[in-house]
Amino acid sequence: MNNFNEPIDLRRLTLKNGLSYPNDKELIMLVLGSGTKKMPIEYMSEEILKVICSHNPENWLEKLQSIEGVGTSKALAILAALEFGKRHNRNPQAVVNQPQDVIPFIKHYAMQKAEHFVMVTVNGAKEILTIRVLCIGGKNMAVLKPSEIFGEAVKENASGIILTHNHPGGHAEPSDDDIETTRRLSLGCELLGIPLLDHIIITKNSYFSFLEHGLLPTCE
Structure with missing residues (x-):
């Protein structure tokens, strides 16, 4: 960024590559348009994303207003953008019957370093309910607990879960840790009755589906 008020490079790259290019934090930067001297836009967006990802929606306004430099105006701008997206993303065709159906909704994560x-999460008709980042970094994924995943799914009344993560190195094949993590997390379905439908690894040019390759543990 050239300065805290103008994310010029981000705008240029988004215009060139499309709106699937920015990550979640960068989308917030585009909505905000500017930061403050004490709180540059990049850091402000990071704090906003933490609130959105870790708090109940009914507390979002209060939590956003408490962030340095945000205030009521920017908080409402963020919440209005989220509400607009929710209203206009009720696409009856957003149904996941095969791995390729979910790729368009997660492919932008393949760009992350x-x-x-x-x-x-999906409902009984396999329509997408929510898409949530659970953690960032391979080490954090290794210690992710089933309760952290399935607890959120229960709150959302989900009927199924699809896990996905990106491989920045460009190779979609699962590592031994990926296979073990999938096995460990799939045990949560036995406790809560919410099936793990797939685990998809994505890269910029390919993907790997545990379901398609017969590596998905089953809940019985």
Whole structure:
């Protein structure tokens, strides 16, 4: 960024590559448009993202207003953008019957330099309910607890879960740790009755589906 008020490079790259290019924090930067001298836009967006990802929606306004430099105006701008997206993203075709169906909704994570571990929840008709970043960084993924995943799915009344993460190195094949993490997390379905439908590894040019390769543990 050239300065805290103008994310010029981000705007240029987004215009060139499309709106699937920015990550979640950068999308917030585009909505904000500027930061303050004490709180540059990049740091402000990071704090806003933490609130959105870790707090109940009914507390978002209060939490956002408490961030340095945000205030009521910027907080409402963020919440209005989220509400607008929710209203206009009720696409009856957003149904996941095969791995390729979910790729368009998560492909932007393949651009990230760090591993992003993401949960997609679906209802009984396999329509996408939510897409949530659970953690960032391979080490954090290794210690992720089933309760952290399935607890959120229960709150959302989900009927199924799809896990996905990116491989920044460009190779989609799962590592031994990926296989073990999938096995460990799949045990949560036995406790809560919410099936793990797939674990998809994505890169810029390819993907790997545990379901398609017969590596997905089953809950019985």
